Amino acid sequence: MGDLDNCCRVSGEAELALVDSVLDEFSSLCARVGEVSDDERDQFSLAVSELLTNMITHGETDDASGVRINACLCVRPDRLTGTLSDTAQEAEVVLDGVRMPDPMAESGRGLAISTMILDSLEHTTDTGNVWSFWRSRGH
Structure with missing residues (x-):
């Protein structure tokens, strides 16, 4: 199978x-x-579920067009990779030092869970938000 066959x-x-x-x-x-x-x-x-849920919950636009999300997930021989992008307003996200919240907190676990699972997680902005991430195979 080629690389394109290994993505959804x-x-x-x-x-x-x-x-x-x-x-x-x-x-x-x-x-x-x-x-x-x-x-x-x-x-x-x-990890994908947590990231998508955050994008859906927190994504906002300036107009009534609504937020759209594009997801691309791939299986590579050495890793699983993903890119999630949206049309929401650019979010300010600081991933350094993300930690699990207090056990009694009602929210705030999504990024912490994702950073614990993934080997790499990056957030960039370019007319929306782009999350790029991967997890090594064979953990």
Whole structure:
């Protein structure tokens, strides 16, 4: 299989149903590609779910057009990779020192969980927000 065969792409409105669509496509990709353990798939999916949920929950636009999200997740021989981009206002995000909140806190776990799971997580802005990330295979 070529590199393009090892990726799934999903686009849609920033609604919680999009999380399930992205995770379903990634699960199908893993089954098609093979050689992706359940643990690898589940850990990566958890990080993707947390990032997407944050984008959906916190993404805002200046107009009534709504926020759109594009997801691209890939299976590589040595790592699982992802890029999530949106059309929301650019967010100021500081990833250094992200920690789990107090156990009684009602929110704030998404980035902390993602940084614990992923080997690399970067946030950039370019007419929206772009999250690029990867997790080594065989953890």
